[in-house]
Amino acid sequence: MAQHVLSQTVIEHATKQSECVGKEFYFDSLKISSQKVSPTSTNGKLTTDHDMANVVKNIRQSFSDDEFASLLGLPFIDRRSLKFGEVVDEGPLCKVHIVTRSNDEMSVRVMDRKLLEHEGAILGVLPGCDSFPVLHGITSLDDNNYGIVQDMTYGEDMEMMRFNGDLEQFSLDQKLQLASQLCAAVAHMHSVGIVHQNICPQSIIINKKTLKVSLRDFTNAEKLYDAGKSRGLGELPYMAPEAILDRGETSFKEDIWSLGLVLALLFTGRKPYNSELFGLEDFMDLHIANQNRPRYAQKRPTSVDLKRYQGQGTLIEQVGMLINLSVCSTPELRPSAKYLSAAFTMFQSAAEA
Structure with missing residues (x-):
């Protein structure tokens, strides 16, 4: 995550005799306005990002709890x-x-x-x-x-539900409803510029009574304009190849790969790679080997076998095609979360008709 993002009009550089007035700047994604600070760098000028960061750090440490809460746009609760x-x-x-x-x-x-x-x-x-x-x-x-x-979020995470066999109790209509909610959540998150970087069964809570889906655990999440500086290490079996190999800049497409594997788990009950890989080096070796093979010969992360849903016609075939496309090894070919949300909403409506 970028430690600070500074615009051209952020700081009026100070001379020895004057103080520096912070007009508007960001630190750890927090907007700080109207703060007065004294220059500490050589010749009284703030000339480097390091100087800027030190100034902001000193400001931040001086905030009271109420001021700290207000920076986040939230009230402070005693x-x-x-x-x-x-x-x-x-x-x-x-x-x-x-x-x-x-x-x-x-x-x-x-x-x-x-x-x-x-x-x-x-x-x-x-x-x-x-x-x-x-x-x-x-x-x-x-x-x-x-x-x-x-x-309070009520329910169980998907991994626990898989372990207990609860996912198998949902009907196809219910699974489409859950998938539609999950895709809509990811689409909304992407629409405000957030990439989650750890979408996995443990980060998804399902309330069996209300069929409400909740997405949690934003420890690795980034605002996309801050991304590309560092990648958090998520749940390895659900991380996209480019994330594990740390290639290219962080993008929404990493979330789509993870989302596709979670959807595959929801509809098939199968974990990716059949849990045969355990460590980071194992996954790195697999993805490097895959890149050296033609696409048709690459090892797929999951088998989207939907034969159990007999009699559903082309609807279930389209579900399988979308999941397979979401875990395509080429990020650019993966659909957007907005597209997936619209598709699963349509699938849900078709199933209910």
């Missing part, structure tokens, strides 16, 4: 107004608590300040789609740990 319950999910970078606030059940994702800046800036541009969490604000647990307060 921790004392939250009653913390059990931990329902925990990973290497954050953990999720159930909390109650005024008798309303919510969740708090606890993480360090730097990660919260990143996720807060990403989640702040996602409203407008029911598959993303509704944010209520941020809270501070101590000097190092903060939390994003959001609506």
